Amino acid sequence: MSERVLVIGSNGQIGTELVAALRLQYGQSNVIASDLKLPLVANEPFATLDALDKTALYNLVKKENITIIYLLAAMLSATAEQQPAFAWKLNMESLFNVLELAKEKHIKQIYWPSSIAVFGPTTPRTNTPQYTIMEPSTIYGISKQTGERWCEWYYNKHQVDVRSLRYPGLISYTAAPGGGTTDYAVHIFYEARKNNTYTSFLDADTALPMLYMDDAIRATLEIMNADSSKIKIRSAYNIGGISFTPAQIATEIQKHIPNFTINYMPDFRQQIANSWPQSIDDSYASNDWGWKHKYNLQEIVGIMLANIK
Ligand code: NAD
Numbered sequence: 001m002s003e004r005v006l007v008i009g010s011n012g013q014i015g016t017e018l019v020a021a022l023r024l025q026y027g028q029s030n031v032i033a034s035d036l037k038l039p040l041v042a043n044e045p046f047a048t049l050d051a052l053d054k055t056a057l058y059n060l061v062k063k064e065n066i067t068i069i070y071l072l073a074a075m076l077s078a079t080a081e082q083q084p085a086f087a088w089k090l091n092m093e094s095l096f097n098v099l100e101l102a103k104e105k106h107i108k109q110i111y112w113p114s115s116i117a118v119f120g121p122t123t124p125r126t127n128t129p130q131y132t133i134m135e136p137s138t139i140y141g142i143s144k145q146t147g148e149r150w151c152e153w154y155y156n157k158h159q160v161d162v163r164s165l166r167y168p169g170l171i172s173y174t175a176a177p178g179g180g181t182t183d184y185a186v187h188i189f190y191e192a193r194k195n196n197t198y199t200s201f202l203d204a205d206t207a208l209p210m211l212y213m214d215d216a217i218r219a220t221l222e223i224m225n226a227d228s229s230k231i232k233i234r235s236a237y238n239i240g241g242i243s244f245t246p247a248q249i250a251t252e253i254q255k256h257i258p259n260f261t262i263n264y265m266p267d268f269r270q271q272i273a274n275s276w277p278q279s280i281d282d283s284y285a286s287n288d289w290g291w292k293h294k295y296n297l298q299e300i301v302g303i304m305l306a307n308i309k
């Protein structure tokens with residue numbers, strides 16, 4: 001019998017593409033998309049679900065015979081700094097709800113994404129190692145670091161098969177990003193197409209690690225499909241891809257749109273970006289389950305501009 005998969009937070013930047021990829025693997029009817037609100041485009045099977053409502057979650061898992069949960073509902077870095085108390089509640093309680101379901105053997109596997117936000121200003125910023133100083137300075141980062149510790153604890157104490165990746169900034173054109181610090185690297189393409197100009201909320205030379213969405217989805221499926229014996233890290237794996245600055249992505253865009261211009265007006269997100277790694281050492285993911293990114297900056301810019309009209 002096929003696995004039955006529930007994606008929580010399916011209407012977001014990642015969920016929109018992850019649901020499609022999961023349906024290719026498991027079959028359309030075996031992947032239930034769910035979110036607080038209905039999707040803009042029909043996405044059946046779909047259920048309205050609040051990840052904080054433990055009873056509703058339990059009922060849905062039972063009704064649909066769910067075996068695997070992908071928990072994507074969360075508040076991202078920039079928005080979380082504006083609503084710290086609710087961000088903490090959403091990011092932590094939703095995770096506990098699914099970890100407890102697995103502990104009680106109602107489901108058998110969980111995917112929960114972490115982030116480069118687990119690192120902080122005291123972390124070495126280039127080629128940031130898997131194991132290093134982690135003193136995150138944002139509520140989002142603190143919630144992700146705490147979540148990682150809980151995931152590892154549930155694995156060690158209760159054999160919960162939970163797997164996680166520390167995504168860098170993700171670049172895609174299917175759904176808009178949801179309130180992060182790396183969002184500029186998506187917004188810039190829409191503004192380039194619409195107005196030929198972009199005002200960046202990060203300074204010209206702010207380097208951050210990034211990944212094209214296809215690579216991120218592939219990494220997610222690879223870690224989830226890997227034999228359990230290969231998953232040696234049950235907190236979350238570093239995964240890297242590329243690294244670039246606003247000035248560098250602008251230069252690449254100018255190769256397609258020669259009159260494109262960029263201005264810089266850094267806001268509170270600059271401080272968040274300054275506390276994050278500039279590039280990531282993902283050798284543990286490579287060695288343990290064969291991770292390797294595919295898309296470089298040139299390719300990403302070409303794909304984004306080809307798909308945004
Ligand atoms: P997003 O903000 O685009 O999507 C989140 C979705 O969750 C939204 O559709 C929202 O409606 C839904 N949601 C919010 N509260 C909910 C609730 N109570 N119940 C059910 N659904 C709820 O986020 P995303 O970019 O798709 O990120 C998904 C996960 O990946 C998050 O955990 C995020 O921290 C992590 N992540 C994302 C990135 C990135 O660059 N996109 C990078 C690192 C980590």
Ligand code: AKB
Pocket residue numbers: 076077078114115116117140167168169170179180181182183
């Ligand atoms: C954000 O900027 O908050 C996210 C992330 C890197 O976790 N894109």
